[in-house]
Amino acid sequence: MRILVQKFGGTSVADLTCMRQVQAKVEKALADGYKVVCVLSAMAGETNRLLTLAREWSSRPDPSEQDVLIATGEQVSVALFTMLLRDAGWKARSVLGFQMPMHTDNDYGKARIMNIDSDRLKQMLDEHEVLVAAGFQGCDECQRITTLGRGGSDTSAVALAAALEAERCEIYTDVEGVYTTDPNLCSRARKLDRVAYDEMLEMASMGAKVLQIRSVEFAKKYNVPVLVRSTFSDASGTLVTKEDPSMEEVKVSGIAYDKDQARVTLREVPDRPGVAAAIFGPLADAGILVDMIIQNVSREGRTDMTFTVSRSDLERALEILQSVAKEIEANDLIHDLGVCKVSVIGVGMRNHSGVAGTAFRALTAENINIMMISTSEIKISCVIEEKYLELAVRTLHDAFELDKQSAED
Amino acid sequence: MRILVQKFGGTSVADLTCMRQVQAKVEKALADGYKVVCVLSAMAGETNRLLTLAREWSSRPDPSEQDVLIATGEQVSVALFTMLLRDAGWKARSVLGFQMPMHTDNDYGKARIMNIDSDRLKQMLDEHEVLVAAGFQGCDECQRITTLGRGGSDTSAVALAAALEAERCEIYTDVEGVYTTDPNLCSRARKLDRVAYDEMLEMASMGAKVLQIRSVEFAKKYNVPVLVRSTFSDASGTLVTKEDPSMEEVKVSGIAYDKDQARVTLREVPDRPGVAAAIFGPLADAGILVDMIIQNVSREGRTDMTFTVSRSDLERALEILQSVAKEIEANDLIHDLGVCKVSVIGVGMRNHSGVAGTAFRALTAENINIMMISTSEIKISCVIEEKYLELAVRTLHDAFELDKQSAED
Structure with missing residues (x-):
């Protein structure tokens, strides 16, 4: 059957x-x-x-x-x-x-x-x-x-x-499938024929609304090939599938972004064991998801702790952190709503060096300041000022030549 | 509990x-x-x-x-x-x-x-x-x-x-309960405090919309006391319950009526065994419910067969009866939409004679012609011309003094 x-x-x-x-x-x-x-x-x-x-x-x-x-x-x-x-x-x-x-x-x-x-x-x-x-x-x-x-x-x-x-x-x-980036932001966005589960997960977690993130996790776990396509056309759509060697020939599959970011910094936190737990424990207990976390090298026994949360969680996070700041004797608590996150995604990164360098160079050439960086095996994310969002997406899309069909497609 | x-x-x-x-x-x-x-x-x-x-x-x-x-x-x-x-x-x-x-x-x-x-x-x-x-x-x-x-x-x-x-x-x-008759037709209708299952069944089958007939059958079968009352007042309602001796002191509980009646007559049907089956078998097979049936005494080996069906079934019934009429050699098929049925209902009838006489006398006094009569243990029904419906209901209501509280109430 x-x-x-x-x-x-x-x-x-x-x-x-x-x-x-x-x-x-x-x-x-x-x-x-x-x-x-x-x-x-x-x-x-x-x-x-x-x-x-x-x-x-x-x-x-x-x-x-x-x-x-x-x-x-x-x-x-x-x-x-x-x-x-x-x-x-x-x-x-x-x-x-x-x-x-x-x-x-x-x-x-x-x-x-x-x-x-x-x-x-x-x-x-x-x-x-x-x-x-x-x-x-x-x-x-x-x-x-x-x-x-x-x-x-x-x-x-x-x-x-x-x-x-x-x-x-x-x-x-x-929509007709999964695109290299949001076509509303970048007219040169191209529909992908195939995308790996992990890439799709990164895109979904960045707010790409094509597939719900849990469905992708499920598909990956049970190895279900998922074809995303349009009800209103006969276009072939995008196949979300497990990685195969040909996918790894492509360094980068897409550029994703997330506007729902707020940045919080605890300044001059005493750098001693247990401080991270004291900060992130109460946030986790309150069901607040912390995204990127950066801890600078410490200077004179104190460090700055910076992280991002969803904008809707910011108010509750600040309430909690005010008492945390007193407890751990941090010197200041500041926040910034004018930030966003752009990410370069691709399973091919695992086997190709230089992706981060290309991304950073491209952003720098446009005078876009990178405020925070985090990387995974298949993703590089940068927090930047929100006003540069569209410029950053287009710049990265061009830098990795995503408008061009790759050899294996 | x-x-x-x-x-x-x-x-x-x-x-x-x-x-x-x-x-x-x-x-x-x-x-x-x-x-x-x-x-x-x-x-x-x-x-x-x-x-x-x-x-x-x-x-x-x-x-x-x-x-x-x-x-x-x-x-x-x-x-x-x-x-x-x-x-x-x-x-x-x-x-x-x-x-x-x-x-x-x-x-x-x-x-x-x-x-x-x-x-x-x-x-x-x-x-x-x-x-x-x-x-x-x-x-x-x-x-x-x-x-x-x-x-x-x-x-x-x-x-x-x-x-x-x-x-x-x-x-x-x-509504506040079950009434002696439809208050829209008869301003002197009175709410009943109690009514027997069988009376309620007769009323429901006559189109009284207070309770669905199957629910009354269920209540009777399992002896569930049912209290009909209003959501929008604190009135005490009507209890639908099993008969008790006090109920039988009341000859008549209510007057019901049914406008959804059409009368059909097969004239001069040969009076021989199997004729009734030849007529009512095909109607039953077609799912047409026949209500009252009257067969006159036969004259010269032929009889008139008159019965009523629901108006919505009339057209289909006539179609079927046209071929039946040929088959059994009836001489004519006539029908009449201008009829209705009024019924006098009460479990007390079982033990009181004279109810039928009172009803017929009351209708006759108003010059209402009774076209068909059928009786059960607790009901007397008459088919009359539809134009007399309201008059008949009010006349019967008065004849049995239903506006007056009975001794046991």
Whole structure:
């Protein structure tokens, strides 16, 4: 049994006209001899409508009941789309989260998938040509409805593809694939034919909205090939896949950026064991994610500790750090909202030296001051002044000649 | 554990203001020491909105998928109302059909309840003060969602009351109870304090919209006391209950009517064995419900066969009867849409003679011609010309002095 999982987001199922396009994609896969598991999101705007309703009724809606409420969005989508398929003569049925069942933990609103009963789904696939599965939703061990958090339908789709050992998971969206950088910032951005899981993870964590980060982690873990493509065209899309040697011939795959950065510095912190724990422990306890951390070499037994947090967390972080600063006897606490992060990403970096040098030289040539640097095996990130964001992205895109098709493409 | 089931219809859960009234009713029961199972319908208009959506997408929506679609209506109601209760500090949770589970057959759109897992529900009641149960929905043995048909929430509520051995099932609606007749037709109609299951069944089958007929059958079968009352007042309502001797002191409880009647006559049918089967067999096969049947005494080996059907079935009935008429050599097929049915209902009739006589005399005194008569143990029905409907209802109401409180009330 050749199985294909196809996932369609909210804009793809917005109305009957869009759903006809979805139907065409499903029928193409059926004509190619696949059994299809079609994962749908709620119709565009529906989840927000339901969340607004919840907030009209309750200042702090109970998370488990909110999940019961918003899970209706996907339920409506799958019922309507299955009607279309059945009218067209296909053996199709809808499958809700509890029917799969897609078992999750009970962290309502952002539940994590524990396991999927693949035997039951395979039996349904034996009896049907298409399963129309509700994305975003699951159920906990008490059979209560859960949801996976924003963008969770991507994760549903990849998890179903893994459980069913599908040939591929196709994520249909309103863009044609993954680009070398944001086409809105850089007109020379080019669609990639292939991108490695790790590259995609770095791009997703930088705010590229094509795929939800958890779905990429899932795909990498279970080695599910994910094809990102458009519902509204026949373009070939971008295949997110495991690395292969040819990918490593390309030094750099893309330039990502993240505007949601705020920089915080604790000045003249006494340089003694336990200081880092004293600073980052309370932040972690408060659920504040710290991104880059830089500690300068110490001078006269004191050092500056600089790091970045998400802008929405800044206020809470400063509150916590004010008492921390007293406790550890730091001399000052300063912050800066006018910063952003640009990153150069590529699995090929592992085997090519000189990427960092090229990046730094290119930025310097444009007089862009690099405030912080962090590197990983496949990424170089720089914090710079926010006003230079677009210039930096274009400069780096040009420096690595990303507008040009590479040899292996 | 004292358990009360309270059911609220669509107008009672139409918006936040209405739901606050519902909350007050539930909190009153909690203050009285009950554990409460609160059964909700979809918000007013929601089921129709979803059905319209289905028909926009499909000329003949698949019944099982339509159930998946419209079951979201109750799901939204229970989630929102549970949020209210939890905000007020009550231990409450929503319970969907598949979570009860309310097992039904798989006759989608009009499924029948097979059984309810009362152990599981009782366990939930041990852990909560209020269960907010979705009415109208269940699941079949494959865990697919089913719905019970229009007004099915009444049946859900009575079935839950039976399964949980609740003290009482309260059906909240927008009227204050069951009346001696339709107050819109007869200003002297009086609210009844009590009515027997069988009387309520006769009234419901005549189109009285207070309770769905299946819910009354259920209540009678499991001897569940049902209290019909208003969400929007503190009036005491009408108790639907098993007969007791005091009820039989009252000859007549109410006057019901049914405008949805069409009369059909096959004239000069040869009076031989098998003729009735030849006429009513094909109608039954076509799912057409025949109400009253009258066969005149035969003259010269031929008889007239007159009966009534629902107006919406008339066209199909005539089609079938045209060929039947040929086959059995009837001489004519005529029909009449200008008729209606009025009924005098009361369990006391069993032990009181003279009810029929009083009814016929009253109608005759107003020159209302009785076209057909049928009687049961607790009912006398007359088909009359439709233009006399209101006059007949008022005349019968007066003749049995239904505006006057009876001794036992």
